[in-house]
Amino acid sequence: MSSKLEAIGIAKRYGDAVALEPTDLAVQAGEFLTLLGPSGSGKTTLLQMISGLVAPSAGRIEIDGRDVTHVEPGKRGIGMVFQSYALFPHMSVWDNVAYGLRMRRKSREEVRAAVDDALAMVRMSEFARRFPKELSGGQQQRIALARCFAYRPSVILLDEPLGALDKKLREHMQSEIRRLHKELGATFVYVTHDQDEALTLSDRICLMNQARIEQVGTPADLYDRPATRFAAGFIGHSNLLEGALDETRGARGEPILLAAGGRIPLPMNAGAPTASAARHTLLLRPEAPRLVEPQDGFVDGTIADVVFFGSDTRVQLSMNDGSELTVRCERSLSPRIGDRVGLVWDPYRTTLLHA
Secondary structure: OOOOEEEEEEEEEEOOEEEEEEEEEEEOOOOEEEEEOOOOOOHHHHHHHHHOOOOOOEEEEEEOOEEOOOOOHHHOOEEEEEOOOOOOOOOOHHHHHHHHHHHOOOOHHHHHHHHHHHHHHOOOHHHOOOOHHHOOHHHHHHHHHHHHHOOOOOEEEEEOOOOOOOHHHHHHHHHHHHHHHHHHOOEEEEEEOOHHHHHHHOOEEEEEEOOEEEEEEOHHHHHHOOOOHHHHHHOOOOEEEEEEEOOOOOOOOOOEEEEOOEEEEOOOOOOOOOOOOOOEEEEEOOOOOEEEOHHHOOEEEEEEEEEEOOOOEEEEEEEOOOOEEEEEEOOOOOOOOOOEEEEEOOHHHEEEEOO
């Protein structure tokens, strides 16, 4: 299947500073792809080159197989939504949404129908005659979305559009953006540094770090099967157990990692790591282990802290080798600080991170 949007060897330098290493990325039609990463990772630079706001130093951008690298932004057929809303304060809501259509010289009837449809889509029809200063932050962001949707672009770029909203409103707007994506059927490329937002919204996530792509995959891929230590640490909460391979194997022939003061069985499909690497890192998510008696665990330790989170309880363990692990427990359990406990888990719920 051909890609809707493709970046081929795209790169950006500012003198000696590298904003984006040569990068290849393909986005399928109708996909919701999120560019995720810390500040300075290159995600916004990549988005701006796709939009045409920044010229690449190398490489090209294709949309529907057409090279648009040197096509001006307004002629690429792309919609853009910014964090700052960028609404005209002297225009009504209706006129803000109509602005792009008028610039494209649409007829009066086409403008009226498109604006009314876009406002209805974001559920803001009753606010059509208000001005931006009369709206809340969430309402202004809906108008910014409506203005973009009004002329039905096939590719929509969103640059941290929910960054200025509070937590509750962000969660509400995430639901709205998911709904709008399904209704429009357009290709969304979304920039955020918020991992929860990326996991919630995306069909696929492109994780970026130090001006390059670290890993591309579904939210489940990045959470359950991170390819690198950075990916494991950036997505979700991680317990990273450092250790060496035992020279002997377990009772079922499985590899054994000596870490956290215990003998930890590895998945049989862990890639048969060799002892040539002195140290190995095992990713263990907090929801994987369960508490058992100390003598029954792969590892054991002392409860150092217990934090109530509403739906569950987070237990901080101090292990025999001085490391710390975090475990999520059901509310029905009553762990107490100072208790000694063991931990067991399904080895296939762990990931061995190769160097």
